Amino acid sequence: MSSVAPSPPQPSPAGGGGSDTPSPAQRGGGGTAANGTRAAAREGGSHAAKPLLAVENLVKHYPVRRGLILARQVGTVRAVDGVSFTLNRGETLALVGESGCGKSTTARLVLRLIEPSAGRVAIEGEDITSLSGAALRRLRRRAQIIFQDPYASLNPRLSVGDAIAEPMVVHGIGDAAARAARVRELLGLVGLAPYHADRYPHEFSGGQRQRIGIARALAVQPELVVCDEPVSALDVSIQAQVVNLLKELQLRFGLAYLFIAHDLAVVKHMADRVAVMYLGRIVEIAEKRALFAAPRHPYTRALLAAIPHPDPSRRGQVTPLGGDVPSPMAIPPGCRFHTRCPHAAELCRTQEPPALEIGPGHLAACHFAATLPPVAAAPGGGLSSLAAKRLALFAAGRPAA
Numbered sequence: 001m002s003s004v005a006p007s008p009p010q011p012s013p014a015g016g017g018g019s020d021t022p023s024p025a026q027r028g029g030g031g032t033a034a035n036g037t038r039a040a041a042r043e044g045g046s047h048a049a050k051p052l053l054a055v056e057n058l059v060k061h062y063p064v065r066r067g068l069i070l071a072r073q074v075g076t077v078r079a080v081d082g083v084s085f086t087l088n089r090g091e092t093l094a095l096v097g098e099s100g101c102g103k104s105t106t107a108r109l110v111l112r113l114i115e116p117s118a119g120r121v122a123i124e125g126e127d128i129t130s131l132s133g134a135a136l137r138r139l140r141r142r143a144q145i146i147f148q149d150p151y152a153s154l155n156p157r158l159s160v161g162d163a164i165a166e167p168m169v170v171h172g173i174g175d176a177a178a179r180a181a182r183v184r185e186l187l188g189l190v191g192l193a194p195y196h197a198d199r200y201p202h203e204f205s206g207g208q209r210q211r212i213g214i215a216r217a218l219a220v221q222p223e224l225v226v227c228d229e230p231v232s233a234l235d236v237s238i239q240a241q242v243v244n245l246l247k248e249l250q251l252r253f254g255l256a257y258l259f260i261a262h263d264l265a266v267v268k269h270m271a272d273r274v275a276v277m278y279l280g281r282i283v284e285i286a287e288k289r290a291l292f293a294a295p296r297h298p299y300t301r302a303l304l305a306a307i308p309h310p311d312p313s314r315r316g317q318v319t320p321l322g323g324d325v326p327s328p329m330a331i332p333p334g335c336r337f338h339t340r341c342p343h344a345a346e347l348c349r350t351q352e353p354p355a356l357e358i359g360p361g362h363l364a365a366c367h368f369a370a371t372l373p374p375v376a377a378a379p380g381g382g383l384s385s386l387a388a389k390r391l392a393l394f395a396a397g398r399p400a401a
């Protein structure tokens with residue numbers, strides 16, 4: 001009888017890094033990231049060990065066509081426009097930014113669910129953008145995704161057991177008995193019961209469905225899990241449970257997470273490093289603590305300032321974001337943030353800023369990142385009292401490291 005390995009990947013090399021846990025990057029394997037070849041070259045030269053995931057100058061442009069019969073191209077959506085970063089084993093890199101900035105497109109490119117227009121995605125040094133056939137299937141096993149809406153991603157006609165077993169069937173793992181045993185094990189890992197295998201998605205709550213989505217993602221023992229807004233659709237108390245489950249599984253199996261989220265309280269709890277995206281590019285990336293305590297890019301500052309702070313003395317240090325995000329079909333020249341930036345100068349309108357290294361692993365794509373006056377760190381690290389309470393809720397249920 002063929003068998004299914006009884007437990008997911010290698011023992012955790014690291015741990016996910018709670019607020020007091022040094023991240024894998026800090027422990028020495030660390031990746032830094034930024035836009036453009038300069039940063040990519042800097043990265044490539046400075047780290048001996050290969051990161052689990054390395055993304056270099058990734059681009060996804062969508063042509064916009066008009067006309068039914070003789071459709072002609074009338075524009076280009078620059079959804080992802082030159083993104084570079086690395087992710088180490090056992091590490092969580094959070095990807096944040098306003099709606100439409102290219103987070104999900106980046107996630108899909110990383111998993112090769114869509115083809116890039118340019119750039120490179122490497123898993124342990126192997127470029128996956130040219131893989132096909134068996135090699136691509138092997139990659140699919142190593143990298144999985146958890147979606148925001150587990151209901152939409154689960155086939156309503158498949159029982160939960162069949163849904164969790166499906167990736168094992170696709171990858172030819174185990175026979176029916178071994179897969180059934182593994183399904184029971186996975187249900188236990190995510191806090192569900194073996195009898196849930198015979199039920200259907202509509203019989204579960206949102207939080208339970210997300211647990212099913214997590215079990216399904218772990219079924220093929222991935223090393224990398226892309227979490228695309230995994231808790232955004234859930235109630236706050238359920239969010240804490242699911243976030244803590246993800247952390248626990250990360251510690252247990254050494255998973256690397258590319259974690260997409262809007263909610264900075266969730267990001268602060270989950271991430272080791274944070275990458276801030278704006279109009280298809282990463283504009284700042286840093287260790288979580290550095291980013292929350294001393295953000296350098298005006299956009300990052302505005303994102304943090306957009307969370308109202310109850311302490312009046314902390315208000316007004318940063319002008320909150322005004323105006324709308326420009327269309328990715330008409331990205332402004334020079335610094336793409338200049339149309340909304342309170343510090344914009346003439347240089348910003350004409351020259352695209354390079355990624356400046358502000359500190360170890362801290363890069364910001366702003367001409368003035370090194371000279372802008374620092375913003376005092378707000379108590380609670382830039383989070384509102386409500387967000388801080390939610391963070392405490394997450395921390396209360398945090399698994400023992």
Ligand SMILES: Nc1ncnc2c1ncn2[C@@H]1O[C@H](COP(=O)(O)OP(=O)(O)OP(=O)(O)O)[C@@H](O)[C@H]1O
Pocket residue numbers: 062077078079097098099100101102103104105106328
């Ligand atoms: N298939 C497509 N064709 C054309 N444009 C697309 C396509 N997919 C995404 N886009 C555009 O690319 C941009 C980035 O989309 P994406 O879904 O990556 O954003 P996001 O950061 O995940 O946003 P959200 O936070 O709302 O999920 C958006 O302007 C979107 O409309």
Ligand code: SF4
Pocket residue numbers: 297298299335336337338339341342343344345348353365366367368369
């Ligand atoms: S380069 Fe100029 S416009 Fe862009 S973020 Fe920096 S100060 Fe603002």
Ligand SMILES: [Mg+2]
Pocket residue numbers: 103104105
């Ligand atoms: Mg998205």
